[in-house]
Amino acid sequence: MHPGLALLLAWALGLTGHALYAAVIMAALPTAQNLYVAAVRYDRATTVCRDTVLLTTVVSMATMAVAAVFLS
Numbered sequence: 001m002h003p004g005l006a007l008l009l010a011w012a013l014g015l016t017g018h019a020l021y022a023a024v025i026m027a028a029l030p031t032a033q034n035l036y037v038a039a040v041r042y043d044r045a046t047t048v049c050r051d052t053v054l055l056t057t058v059v060s061m062a063t064m065a066v067a068a069v070f071l072s
Contacts, residue, residue, distance in 0.1 A: 003028040003067055021071050028063040030056035 006027030010020045031053050039049035 003063055007067075021068075024067050024071060025064055028060055028067055030060040 003024050007020075007024050010023040015023060033053060036046070036049045036053050039046045
């Protein structure tokens, strides 16, 4: 969903070429690992954070591949 919104916003702002591609790919990146590091440090919601990082990493690979094909 986020890459789609980024695509619409980038188009609305008039981005094309490499700038459009960069905006969409950056929106497709997974949740940052520092989320899990903070959860471990404060011993709060480590399982949820771990699973979120794993799931978004797996999904982002497919999302970025689709975005790359769509925008090329």
